[in-house]
Amino acid sequence: MHQPEPSLLTVDHLTKIFHIRQGFSSTEFHAVDGASFTIDAEKPEIFAVVGESGSGKTTLARMILGMEEPSTGTLRYKDKSVADLSKREKRAWFYKQVQPVFQDPFAAFSPLKPIDHYLYETALNYKMTSKQAADEYINEVLQEVGLSIAEIKGRYPNELSGGQAQRVAIARALATKPSLIVADEPVSMLDASLRMSIVNMFRELKENQQVSVIYITHDLATAYYAGDRIAVMLRGWIVEMGPVEQVLGNPLHPYTQNLKYSIPKVDPDDVWDEKVDLAVVEADEYTRTGCKFAGRCPAVMDICHNHVPPDIEHQGRTVKCFLYDDEAMNQEPATEDAV
Ligand SMILES: Nc1ncnc2c1ncn2[C@@H]1O[C@H](COP(=O)(O)OP(=O)(O)OP(=O)(O)O)[C@@H](O)[C@H]1O
Ligand SMILES: [Mg+2]
Structure with missing residues (x-):
């Protein structure tokens, strides 16, 4: 089977x-x-x-x-x-x-090493056994992120733009x-x-x-x-x-x-x-009983202060809120208009 x-x-x-x-x-x-x-x-x-x-x-x-x-x-x-x-x-x-x-x-890159060093290190570590195989492989992963080995070979991180460096970081992630x-x-x-x-x-x-x-x-x-x-x-x-x-x-x-x-x-x-500084007003949101949004919620109801809302399947998604919990809504009408 x-x-x-x-x-x-x-x-x-x-x-x-x-x-x-x-x-x-x-x-x-x-x-x-x-x-x-x-x-x-x-x-x-x-x-x-x-x-x-x-x-x-x-x-x-x-x-x-x-x-x-x-x-x-x-x-x-x-x-x-x-x-x-x-x-x-x-x-x-x-x-x-x-x-x-x-x-x-x-x-993720030392300013003292050319950036391709990291790609060779990862490729050789991964499974490339020769420098030539690593060359080809690196070029392949660089192409996946829109770069080529010619563009980065021998260049140090400070010679690249943030966008290029992030592409190299992604290429390195892809290399395994x-x-x-x-x-x-x-x-x-x-x-x-x-x-x-x-x-x-x-x-x-x-x-x-x-x-x-x-x-x-x-x-x-x-x-x-x-x-x-x-x-x-x-x-x-x-x-x-x-x-x-x-x-x-x-x-x-x-x-x-x-x-x-x-x-x-x-x-x-x-x-x-x-x-977020835990000393600020909202700090108690982490530890409060009931819904963590109750203190800021425009649709808060009494139940929200004392009970953790369930995860409700509603309109194709999961939503953690009493507003979509029929049972809770039947028991307790909203204190303010629901949003
Ligand atoms: N090692 C730690 N020790 C104690 N508190 C921590 C530690 N790491 C994170 N926190 C706290 O855990 C909470 C969640 O932090 P986290 O970095 O996961 O949030 P975030 O959603 O990634 O925030 P940001 O959008 O600012 O990156 C914060 O209050 C943070 O101060
Ligand atoms: Mg973060």
Whole structure:
């Protein structure tokens, strides 16, 4: 009998608890709080993750990349639990299959080494046995990101533009033939004019190389353009998740609506620029009982203050909100007009 393929990635109630010291006491909070989703093995996709600063996007990415240990919950890659992999298995297999791309394209390269050094190192490490085979292979991966070896050979990172350096970083990630790239704000340090071309490249990689991309961004415009599905994060929760046209075209969660309509037209990053300081008013959103958005929600109801909203399947997406929970709505009429 034909066995169904396991999914590529299964994120199951993943949680990361951090402790923050305040004087002599220490408070714990959930930076990622029960996040669950899967990436299909047979159909590659761009899975966008958005949310304001401090919502847990980077922490989620770091757990998926094996850089941060989950406090609870499980992470499965193909049919294996990532927590059960030995160090050797991680190096030989997992870290090749799941590759990171970070925000600052220069951070991954030493200013003292020509940038092609990294590509040769990765290619030779991967499986190329000769310099000549590595040459051909590197040229191939560079072409996938719209560059050629002639353009970068012998050049130092400071001789490249941010866009070129990010392309090299992506080429290096591709050199181990990954099936998943986790890109944490890969375009936010680039000029607005370059962002679309990099994001477009992710779409091409998905089509041509069968690579799935978890694309973390502040920028709803590129998420909308590149994403197949989107997850919207709020203080560690995924509050809305589904096809990008539906979630951003017709957001259901009051927080998603808030994100969408508070974006200034000129610079989509502006609104989320502030780093979240746990001492600020919203700090209690991490730890409050009930819905974490209750303090800011224009449609808040009594129940939201005391109960964690369930994940409701509604209009083709999952939304964590009592507004779409028939049972709760029958019991308790909204105190204010629903948005
Ligand atoms: N190592 C750590 N120790 C304690 N707290 C941490 C640690 N790493 C992150 N945090 C906190 O966890 C929360 C989530 O942070 P995270 O970096 O995942 O958010 P983010 O969504 O990526 O934000 P941004 O959009 O600013 O990149 C923040 O309040 C952050 O201060
Ligand atoms: Mg981040």
